[in-house]
């Protein structure tokens with residue numbers, strides 16, 4: 001990737017350069033200011049992985065956390081659309097770091113979609129170009145201080161998600177496995193659990209999307225494809241079940257309009273289901289999410305209690 005401006009900084013332009021191997025040191029350096037990092041994965045495409053990624057990020061942000069999304073679904077990047085960010089740009093800082101775009105609640109977003117001039121160009125993103133972008137997205141972004149980063153992996157368990165997940169494994173707090181109930185979903189959850197274990201990312205849990213349909217006319221919930229298959233599988237493999245999200249026609253509608261569902265229908269039952277998953281994850285990682293806040297608060301209290309002149313003494317002691 002190259003910068004457009006000759007004065008340092010500027011909009012990112014795409015150029016084909018050989019990427020070189022993914023460098024775990026660079027990835028660690030890029031992510032060191034982020035408290036928790038979650039890889040969102042699915043055993044197969046189309047189960048709502050990107051929708052869940054965007055919704056979890058929005059949920060965390062609505063709870064007051066500083067959030068980022070890395071859309072690593074390089075062949076089908078949809079996060080910008082779900083957040084109403086189509087047409088946004090990525091920029092390079094003077095020292096050639098990628099500056100994320102900013103979405104609702106200040107959510108920082110990096111996506112291949114920002115680098116594609118039109119939808120039709122997706123097809124040319126192959127080989128070296130994708131390798132280059134992945135390398136830059138993983139190891140060359142200025143995220144700043146974040147409480148949570150959600151990484152939308154490519155669907156399935158093939159080469160593309162494997163390469164990215166392996167490079168990220170040391171940094172990840174956990175994986176969130178998205179599934180939708182169907183005849184084959186048991187196999188799909190099992191594949192995703194095996195995948196996460198293979199790349200040594202601890203499993204945060206399973207989210208069952210499109211679990212059921214609530215009919216406002218009858219007031220009944222219908223488990224069209226089978227009841228609690230995700231829960232059954234999570235129990236079988238001894239991983240946490242984070243919750244379920246119903247089929248809701250308003251989700252497709254808001255996604256198509258680029259109006260984030262969780263914001264537009266924030267008081268709906270479906271939004272409540274999503275926020276309950278968000279709260280479960282927050283509760284699981286409470287210590288990590290709050291650790292820095294406490295450390296900062298302690299430091300502030302200490303400085304408030306300090307008498308004039310003591311700061312200098314302390315600095316001298318430290319050096």
Ligand SMILES: Nc1ncnc2c1ncn2[C@@H]1O[C@H](COP(=O)(O)OP(=O)(O)OP(=O)(O)O)[C@@H](O)[C@H]1O
Nearest residue numbers: 045046047048049050051155246247248251252255
């Ligand atoms: N709970 C839901 N109710 C209704 N529609 C949904 C729900 N979840 C997702 N969708 C719709 O399903 C489609 C697929 O969702 P999404 O793109 O998030 O899936 P994905 O698993 O990321 O797909 P891909 O494998 O292509 O990356 C979208 O049109 C989305 O709006």
